[in-house]
Amino acid sequence: MERGHHDIGGLPGAGAIDKSxxxxxxxxxxxxxxxxxxxxxxxxxxxxxxxxxxEMDSEAYREMNYYERWIxxxxxxxxxKGILKKDEIDKKVVEFEKKWGEP
Amino acid sequence: MxxxxxxxxxxxxxxxxxxxxxxxHIRTPYYIRGKTGRIERVYGDFLNPESLxxxxxxxxxxxxxxxxxxxxxxxxxAQAPRDKLFVDIYDHWLExxxxxxxxxxxxx
Numbered sequence: 195m196e197r198g199h200h201d202i203g204g205l206p207g208a209g210a211i212d213k214s215x216x217x218x219x220x221x222x223x224x225x226x227x228x229x230x231x232x233x234x235x236x237x238x239x240x241x242x243x244x245x246x247x248x249e250m251d252s253e254a255y256r257e258m259n260y261y262e263r264w265i266x267x268x269x270x271x272x273x274x275k276g277i278l279k280k281d282e283i284d285k286k287v288v289e290f291e292k293k294w295g296e297p
Numbered sequence: 298m299x300x301x302x303x304x305x306x307x308x309x310x311x312x313x314x315x316x317x318x319x320x321x322h323i324r325t326p327y328y329i330r331g332k333t334g335r336i337e338r339v340y341g342d343f344l345n346p347e348s349l350x351x352x353x354x355x356x357x358x359x360x361x362x363x364x365x366x367x368x369x370x371x372x373x374x375a376q377a378p379r380d381k382l383f384v385d386i387y388d389h390w391l392e393x394x395x396x397x398x399x400x401x402x403x404x405x
Contacts, residue, residue: 201323
């Protein structure tokens, strides 16, 4: 396996590190809370979440921001463990999008 | 609970990072593979993340070290010659080495 999309230390052309701060949005705080809860319940381990992010489609990984990657890895692990099904999640997403008028 | 170190290396030992490209969850950064440095600190034994990442039990535990490298040995240029680069590396990613890199008086 060549270097993964997560392992870019020292890669030329990566540019400067963006050190700017931003206020966390509610969905980002919620992503953290769900992640903590799944950990506390023993559903997943940090190493599994990291591995799930490493296994993501590289283009999707690069397009996502930090907590989007967290959510994608939680979804992948919950599906992998048979706790949720992909179509259940997709159905719920459509439901929420309708409710909240998201695109 | 801290598990005492059972690994092969002691502070000051010269080590080379294995230049391997295995599939799976690897905690050894790409840029440090194949490089030589010295053991700075021995943390103790920890569950193996390469196993935990796939739902395994993480056993046997692996010794984790803080390894010090000269920048010149990592990046190939004598940039920041007095600075060191520190990386956490597990025992099974290291092999004994004769230190053949930059003069390293500042690395104990």
